[in-house]
Amino acid sequence: MKSSFAKASRSLIAYAWVLVYLSQTSHAQQELASWQTCSTLLAPNGDSWAVYAARPFKAEEIVELTPFFIPLRLEETQHSVLDNYVFGFRRDDKVFNVVLLGNGAFYNHNAQPNLKYVQVIKPGDTDDIPHMVGFRAIRDIAAGEQLYVSYGQDTGWFEKRGISDKSPTDEKIDPAMLPLYKNKYCSAAYAGVGLPTWKGKILPILDAVKDQLSTTLPPVAWMDLTRLAPFDAGLSDARAKVNVQKGDHIEQSLGLVLSRNRVRGTPLGPIAFYWENLKIDHHQHLINLRDNAKLILQYQGHDTEWQAVDRFVGYSEITILPISGSIGMVRRVGNEDYNCKLIIRSNKNHNTNVGVTLELVATRDIAAGEVLRLNIAPSEFREEYELLHEEMEASGQPHHPSIFDAIHSEEL
Numbered sequence: 001m002k003s004s005f006a007k008a009s010r011s012l013i014a015y016a017w018v019l020v021y022l023s024q025t026s027h028a029q030q031e032l033a034s035w036q037t038c039s040t041l042l043a044p045n046g047d048s049w050a051v052y053a054a055r056p057f058k059a060e061e062i063v064e065l066t067p068f069f070i071p072l073r074l075e076e077t078q079h080s081v082l083d084n085y086v087f088g089f090r091r092d093d094k095v096f097n098v099v100l101l102g103n104g105a106f107y108n109h110n111a112q113p114n115l116k117y118v119q120v121i122k123p124g125d126t127d128d129i130p131h132m133v134g135f136r137a138i139r140d141i142a143a144g145e146q147l148y149v150s151y152g153q154d155t156g157w158f159e160k161r162g163i164s165d166k167s168p169t170d171e172k173i174d175p176a177m178l179p180l181y182k183n184k185y186c187s188a189a190y191a192g193v194g195l196p197t198w199k200g201k202i203l204p205i206l207d208a209v210k211d212q213l214s215t216t217l218p219p220v221a222w223m224d225l226t227r228l229a230p231f232d233a234g235l236s237d238a239r240a241k242v243n244v245q246k247g248d249h250i251e252q253s254l255g256l257v258l259s260r261n262r263v264r265g266t267p268l269g270p271i272a273f274y275w276e277n278l279k280i281d282h283h284q285h286l287i288n289l290r291d292n293a294k295l296i297l298q299y300q301g302h303d304t305e306w307q308a309v310d311r312f313v314g315y316s317e318i319t320i321l322p323i324s325g326s327i328g329m330v331r332r333v334g335n336e337d338y339n340c341k342l343i344i345r346s347n348k349n350h351n352t353n354v355g356v357t358l359e360l361v362a363t364r365d366i367a368a369g370e371v372l373r374l375n376i377a378p379s380e381f382r383e384e385y386e387l388l389h390e391e392m393e394a395s396g397q398p399h400h401p402s403i404f405d406a407i408h409s410e411e412l
Contacts, residue, residue, distance in 0.1 A: 049106050052181070056140070061222060065134045068271075086105070101323075115137060234329070253322055254356070254357060257318060258272075259318075267384060268321060343360075371400075
């Protein structure tokens with residue numbers, strides 16, 4: 001009886017604290033449409049990270065429509081820390097890996113998952129190019145549940161990394177604490193597919209292949225359309241989904257710290273942050289983190305197997321690759337008419353291969369629906385934009401055309 005009373009008291013105190021905290025925040029006071037609210041969130045889980053349901057989901061519902069995905073050749077990810085965060089697929093009778101933004105790279109493994117990975121290929125497409133990548137609920141999912149996928153029981157994923165295939169017990173955020181988690185970890189950015197691309201491109205493809213899909217629901221019922229913005233917000237076109245005040249946190253996501261030669265010459269280049277494109281304060285902060293042994297450096301070459309080896313040569317080699325959320329999809333404008341900035345924090349306290357935590361902060365008031373513009377200059381490696389352009393055109397993913405202006409201007 002005493003322990004039950006103490007537990008109830010703690011819950012009441014936690015709930016009261018949440019109410020006070022939310023009353024002081026700007027996001028919580030806005031009346032929001034469904035697409036402006038949070039469906040999933042990425043948050044610390046002990047010494048690692050996990051993805052949680054921020055609302056209930058019905059069986060077969062799309063839990064996440066991946067906002068951005070890029071296929072890479074196996075040799076571009078093998079023996080690299082990046083290989084821990086990709087999904088495999090076949091294309092032209094070859095195996096490729098696909099890099100996902102959003103939360104896709106951070107669903108933990110469970111032998112009895114509540115999500116399944118889904119990719120849809122256009123009928124008759126001989127190139128086997130995905131036009132949609134996402135995750136669907138296998139069963140009904142309650143708000144606060146941790147979201148899991150299966151990494152495969154016979155793929156050798158665990159053996160290669162020298163870790164045991166041990167499924168965790170199902171975990172759930174305390175309902176009294178869920179509002180606090182949502183306010184702290186839900187993104188205020190909208191990125192990826194909106195109603196135009198869903199209705200105009202994805203749904204017709206799903207309808208054409210519905211007989212091949214293991215589902216009892218028609219594809220039109222997979223997605224609650226109120227959860228999609230009335231606009232697309234693809235690459236270089238991510239937008240604020242709520243009103244954001246100057247100094248407010250917009251999004252927290254995660255980044256890998258790689259050697260530039262792991263990214264150069266690949267379609268990942270335009271979404272990465274090369275050392276020369278980062279600000280002086282970023283440089284100084286990364287140097288300080290390195291000096292204080294708080295920067296996880298993730299240089300892994302072809303001879304290092306799955307062991308993380310510090311192959312630090314010089315700071316100019318450091319490249320930060322956003323591997324979650326939508327920060328990699330924010331338009332980069334340098335010092336002209338920007339409305340947000342990037343903060344880089346250490347991730348040393350977490351037992352994970354993720355190198356740094358990235359935070360997007362508003363530098364002025366931003367209205368809901370406004371394009372986010374980051375005060376970092378874009379990279380200038382034309383061949384990487386050409387590779388990315390080919391993939392974006394083939395997959396039909398939404399993007400702002402200005403990201404490829406340099407290519408088009410040279411073609412004229």
